[in-house]
Amino acid sequence: MQIIPQALFPSMVWSTLFDDREAFNAMLLERIYRLRESDPRGIIKTNVKGWQSPNILQDLPEFNDINLRILQVCDKIGESLKFNQNFEFRHQAWVNLSPPGAFNKLHFHPNCHFSGVYYVSLKAPECGSI
Numbered sequence: 001m002q003i004i005p006q007a008l009f010p011s012m013v014w015s016t017l018f019d020d021r022e023a024f025n026a027m028l029l030e031r032i033y034r035l036r037e038s039d040p041r042g043i044i045k046t047n048v049k050g051w052q053s054p055n056i057l058q059d060l061p062e063f064n065d066i067n068l069r070i071l072q073v074c075d076k077i078g079e080s081l082k083f084n085q086n087f088e089f090r091h092q093a094w095v096n097l098s099p100p101g102a103f104n105k106l107h108f109h110p111n112c113h114f115s116g117v118y119y120v121s122l123k124a125p126e127c128g129s130i
């Protein structure tokens with residue numbers, strides 16, 4: 001059996017920067033470290049050599065700011081793709097703390113319109129990006 005690959009559909013990657021990212025990320029980082037303190041073991045899922053929170057950010061009031069921004073970005077992308085104007089995005093989010101050498105295993109996000117990453121702290125070149 002021969003399987004022939006064809007590049008029919010491109011993978012779009014959208015990116016954005018928040019104007020207040022410096023202050024916003026500092027605030028977020030503080031809350032992330034508190035979250036890790038409350039659950040130092042985290043969960044073992046896709047992150048290797050780092051720390052991963054449970055998939056609960058969407059339910060935590062202290063992460064309302066980032067949750068709202070995620071949904072705003074999804075709305076804008078949905079708009080650009082001509083999604084129905086009444087389309088209501090829902091999301092799930094978690095944290096990965098990945099020191100140099102840590103990485104995420106190949107994984108999928110089934111039943112999702114979009115998958116995204118928000119980098120709170122990225123120190124190139126020790127830490128990579130998408």
Ligand SMILES: [Fe+2]
Pocket residue numbers: 107109115
């Ligand atoms: Fe992922």
